[in-house]
Amino acid sequence: MTNEKIRVAFIYKRNYVFLTGNHFDNTTYYFFMNALQRNKELDVTYFPSDNKFDASQLKDKFDIILLPNNNTDGTPDELTGIRNLKTPVISRTGDPHYAKKYNQFQFHEKYKIDYYFNLQPTSYFYQFYPKHFKFKQILFGLEPSLYQHVKPFKDRIKNRILNSGNVGRPTLKSKIANMILHRKTSAWHFYKLRTKCNYLPYVDHTGMKGNKYINEDYPSYLSQYRASIAAGTYFPVIKYFEIPAAGCLTFMEVTKKNDAARLGYQDNKTAVFINVDNYKDRFEEFLNDPDNEKWENIANAGKKYTLEEVNNDRGVDELVRLMKQLLG
Numbered sequence: 001m002t003n004e005k006i007r008v009a010f011i012y013k014r015n016y017v018f019l020t021g022n023h024f025d026n027t028t029y030y031f032f033m034n035a036l037q038r039n040k041e042l043d044v045t046y047f048p049s050d051n052k053f054d055a056s057q058l059k060d061k062f063d064i065i066l067l068p069n070n071n072t073d074g075t076p077d078e079l080t081g082i083r084n085l086k087t088p089v090i091s092r093t094g095d096p097h098y099a100k101k102y103n104q105f106q107f108h109e110k111y112k113i114d115y116y117f118n119l120q121p122t123s124y125f126y127q128f129y130p131k132h133f134k135f136k137q138i139l140f141g142l143e144p145s146l147y148q149h150v151k152p153f154k155d156r157i158k159n160r161i162l163n164s165g166n167v168g169r170p171t172l173k174s175k176i177a178n179m180i181l182h183r184k185t186s187a188w189h190f191y192k193l194r195t196k197c198n199y200l201p202y203v204d205h206t207g208m209k210g211n212k213y214i215n216e217d218y219p220s221y222l223s224q225y226r227a228s229i230a231a232g233t234y235f236p237v238i239k240y241f242e243i244p245a246a247g248c249l250t251f252m253e254v255t256k257k258n259d260a261a262r263l264g265y266q267d268n269k270t271a272v273f274i275n276v277d278n279y280k281d282r283f284e285e286f287l288n289d290p291d292n293e294k295w296e297n298i299a300n301a302g303k304k305y306t307l308e309e310v311n312n313d314r315g316v317d318e319l320v321r322l323m324k325q326l327l328g
Contacts, residue, residue, distance in 0.1 A: 005040075005041055005042060005043040006041060006042050006043065006063050006064060006320065006323050006324070006327070007043050007045070007061065007062045007063045007064070008036070008042055008043065008044045008045070008062065008063070008064045008065075008066050008323075009045055009047060009058050009061075009062040009064070009065050009066065009087075010032065010036070010044055010045070010046050010047065010066045010067075010068075011047045011049060011053055011055070011065065011066070011067060011075065011076065011079065012032075012046075012047070012048060012049070012067070012068045012074055012075065012076075013048070013049060013050070013051075013068075013072075013073070013074055013075065013076055014048035014049060014050065015050075016068060016073060016074040017073075018068070018074065019032060019033060019068060019074070021033070025238075026143075027140075027141035027142075027143075027238050028068065028092075028141070030141070030143040030312055031140045031141060031312050031315060031316070032068060033046075034143070034312070035140075035143070035312035035313055035315065035316045036316055038313060038316070039313070039316045039317070039320060041320050042316070042320065044066075045062070049076045050076065051072075051076055051077045051078065052076055052077065052078040052080065053076040053078070053079050053080070054080050054081060055079045055080060055081045055082035055085060056080065056081030056082075056084065056085070057081075058085065058087065059084075059085055059087075062087055063087065063088075063323070063327055064087065064088055064089075064090060064323050064326070064327070065082070065085070065087050065088070065089045065090070066089075066090050066091075067089065067090070067091040067092070067111060067113070068091075068092055069091060069092050069093060069094050070091045070092075070093055070094070070104050070107040070108070070111065070113060070116065071094055071102055071104055071107065075091070075107075075111065079110075079111055082111060082112050083112050085112070088114045088115070088323075088326040088327070089111060089112050089113050089114050089115075090113070090114065090115045090116075090117065090319070090322065090323065090326070091107075091111065091113045091115075091116055091117075092116070092117055092118055093116045093117070093118045093120075093125070093129075093135075094118075095120075096118075096120060096124055096125050096127065096128040096129060097127075097128055097234075099128045099129060100128065105129075105130070108133060114134065114326060115134045115135070115136065115322060115326060116129075116133060116134065116135045116136070117135065117136045117137070117138045117319065117322065118135075118137070118138070119137065119138065119139050119140060119141060119236070119238070120137065120235045120236075121137055121235055121236075121258075121259035121262060122135055122136075122137050123259055124234060124235045124259065125137075136318070136322050137262070138315050138318045138319055138322075139241070139263065139310050139314070139315055139318075140311075140312050140314075140315025140316070140318075140319075141238045141241060141312065141315070142238070142241040142242065142245055142306060142307075142310055142311045142312060143311070143312055144245070144307045144311050144312075144313075146219050146245075147219050147245040147246055147247075147303075147307065150219055150220065150222070150223035150246050150247050151220075151223040151224065151247075153226055153247055153295075153296045153299055153300070154296070156223065156224060156225055156226040157224055157225045157226065158226045158227075158290035158291070159202065159287065159290065160202055160203070160204050160225065161197075161200075161202060161203050161204070161225065161227045161228065161229060161251070161283055161286075161287070162203075162204050162205075162222065162224075162225040162227070162228040162229065162248070163194060163197050163198055163203045163204065163205045163228070163229045164205065164206055164218075164221075164222075164228070164229075164239070165191070165194065165237075165239060166190075166191060166194075189233070190232065190233055190234060191231060191232065191233060192233045192276070193231040193233065193253050193274070193275070193276055193279060194229060194231040194232075194253075196276065196279070197229055197231070197279065200280070200283065202283070202287060203229075203283075204225075206221075218242060218246075219242070219245070219246050222242065222243060222246035222248055223246045223247060223248070225248060226248065226249055226290060226295065226296075226299070227248060227249040227250075227251060227283075227286055227295070228243045228246075228248040228249075228250060228251070229243075229250075229251045229253075229274075230243045230244075230250050230251065230252045230253065230271075231251075231252075231253035231274070232253060232258055232260070233253075233257065233258060234257060234258055235258050235259065235260075236258060236259075236260045236263055240252060240260065240263060240265075241306055241310050241311075244265075244270065244271060244299070244302035244303055244305070244306045245303060245306045245307055246303070247299055247300070247303045248299055248302075249272065249286065249295045249296075249298055249299040249302075250265075250271040250272065250299070250302055251271075251272050251274045251279070251282060251283065252265060252271040252272065252273055252274065253273075253274055253275060253279075254267070254271075254273040254274075254275070255275050263310065264305070264309065264310070265302065265305065268294075268298065269298065269301055270298065270301045270302040270305045271298065271302050272286070272298065
């Protein structure tokens with residue numbers, strides 16, 4: 001590699017909802033459309049397309065081809081001529097557990113993908129993908145500029161804990177239906193602890209109404225509360241970054257199963273670790289003494305760590321390292 005910028009061709013479907021900037025979840029948008037352009041080692045050219053894209057036009061003009069995902073919702077159905085190119089192809093993955101359902105394995109050869117990345121742990125990726133597929137865990141999705149003007153910790157709600165996002169429905173009918181029909185795809189499966197938290201009288205929860213969150217300004221909504229819950233049964237989700245970035249005391253589910261320790265947070269220093277055995281005790285420790293300065297210290301340290309270490313620019317840096325690895 002020389003000191004010249006890496007020339008990247010980013011090919012995507014122009015109607016891919018996560019790259020429009022108008023979706024309730026803009027984590028993908030900020031990473032691909034903003035953070036990539038901020039990196040001084042990259043020269044990114046965007047190729048919005050419809051169902052078919054002629055990749056042969058890229059020959060000898062680019063060093064890397066980048067795809068938003070290995071599926072036809074984000075990447076054109078046909079990338080004609082791509083198999084004739086020697087240019088390495090890197091693709092973000094969708095949720096690994098849906099790979100079989102949407103037959104995403106077919107795109108490995110069809111798109112000539114050399115490497116995959118996403119924020120899920122490597123161990124989780126290989127539960128669903130063949131071992132010869134190459135994957136790198138890259139932590140991304142947090143845009144620091146969105147968290148610069150949040151409410152001070154002392155001015156927030158202190159006698160309640162916020163629980164946001166998808167949870168399993170508490171009705172017996174829902175539980176039975178999910179056990180039989182959607183055993184491995186329901187919120188009961190992916191967010192067991194988050195769902196359990198909703199049964200506690202001091203936990204506030206808001207989900208979605210239709211395709212939108214009730215509170216669309218998520219950073220401002222988070223900063224109404226001193227404490228909030230980040231929980232994922234099998235892997236960490238973007239809330240693990242969003243909640244501490246908003247200055248909340250983050251009750252973070254960290255277990256061997258979800259491999260969340262890899263994120264780099266420390267118990268009682270940058271977050272408060274919880275699991276199915278101790279979550280009530282840890283919540284009540286906070287609620288019984290919410291003005292203890294240690295909670296604000298943990299929240300501030302968590303915010304600092306997140307904004308400095310777990311953000312889109314750091315994610316792009318990791319992606320650049322992967323590109324350099326492929327280019328030799």
